[in-house]
Amino acid sequence: MHRTKVKIVEEALDANNTIARANRSDFDRSGVSVVNLMSAPGAGKTTLLEATLGGLDLRVGVLEGDVQGSADADRIAAMHIPVVQLNTDGGFGGECHLDANMVRSALPAFSLDDLDLLIIENVGNLVCPAEFKVGEDTRAMICSVTEGEEKPLKYPLMFRACELVVVNKIDLLEHLDYDLDKLLYNIDAVHPDVPKLLVSAKTGEGVDQFRDWLTQVAAGAPAPA
Amino acid sequence: MHRTKVKIVEEALDANNTIARANRSDFDRSGVSVVNLMSAPGAGKTTLLEATLGGLDLRVGVLEGDVQGSADADRIAAMHIPVVQLNTDGGFGGECHLDANMVRSALPAFSLDDLDLLIIENVGNLVCPAEFKVGEDTRAMICSVTEGEEKPLKYPLMFRACELVVVNKIDLLEHLDYDLDKLLYNIDAVHPDVPKLLVSAKTGEGVDQFRDWLTQVAAGAPAPA
Helix, strand or coil, rough: CCCCCCCCCCCCHHHHHHHHHHHHHHHHHHCCEEEEHHHHHHHHHHHHHHHHHCCCCCCCEEEEEEECCCHHHHHHCCCEEEEEEEECCCCCCCCCCCCHHHHHHHHHHHCCCCCCEEEEECCCCHHHHHCCCCCEEEEEEEHHHHHHHCHHHCCCCHCCCHHHHHHHHHHHHHHCCCCCHHHHHHHHCCCCCCCHHHHHHCEEECCCHHHHHHHHHCCCCCCCC | CCCCCCCCCCCCCHHHHHHHHHHHHHHHCCCEEEEEECCCCCCHHHHHHHHHCCCCCCCEEEEEEECCCHHHHHHCCCCCCEEEEEEECCCCCCCCCCHHHHHHHHHCCCCCCCCCCEEEEECCEEEEEEHCCCCCCEEEEEHHHHHHHHHHHHHHHHCCCCCCCEEEEEEHHHHCCHHHHHHHHHHHHCCCCCCCEEECCCCCCCCCCCCHHHHHHCCCCCCCC
């Protein structure tokens, strides 16, 4: 007697992953690589993009996620880079993160075929953004040296869910009681050997390496998220 | 003919507020005043408490909320202050905030009758903690000058939901391109005339005023949250 093999449909009810895959298909069809950029509030995501995007030899678009306001999008627009502001406040209940559906709602505002790289600047938050895939190729998180060395231990999922950790504001190290080695040790404790960049978006130190990393992402280099 | 007046039970299904009121009753019965202390990750909540609590002439307890780890609780315990670490990771699904039920689960670990003041250090996050009352008397939020002047406009609920804004790390102002007046203007734009303190937990500047504020809270002074 034959048994009928039961097909297991995994994650069938996970609407976020379903929509993330739809986003992924659209990105693939247009040949655009996508970075999900995450950090705590004020770690310097937008400032790093300002320092980086000008010198980037790629067609870049930016999706700005914030609870309210368009301050970050205005800064990117001033660089004549296609940018869309997505506010989680209106219609999305003031969510503390972007999810795949929010990102999908913003995609028609871009000409994806005209982009090589889409950078999604997530809502400033070290917890929930790491839980929601949005169809990205890869994830980077920015950690500011003003935030304290123990952050990887307190927010391990965020540090684990990314393919690059940018340690920002290193120009301030000389004014802080900060143990950089301890931070790097704590990062490796939760995500062994994750690539790390030491950067000051203000002085420009390390910005070239971040630009190189983005170029590699656009060329399809880093491992998928 | 008489109409039967329909009783409207408002918020009856809002479990969080129901539990927050139960917490509130317990706090009242024990005569303990409660501060819900909120900020972005790394704004210096614990460092401010370290700088403040030693010189406070009150019986203080601290409830530390973090996704994972006990780094902050260890620092408070080193001051011989009753402290309980509440991790949202185990059993609470890695939540990005404390809610009334989580706080309630931690209350038996305190001797509330032996406290004048309970400080609840929330999970570092500028969004969701502001949405969940936990039975507190009042709320304070800490905003670090390393985070940028536009934060009140991007996270207005957090700045509106508190009775005090502590502007921390002012010792770093001389090393930053930071417009303090712009921050204060933006705070007033979302929460007109909210009390503000300029503080450096590192140098001690403004710490006395925060200590005075806590003493007033314990005496029942500030308006309820």
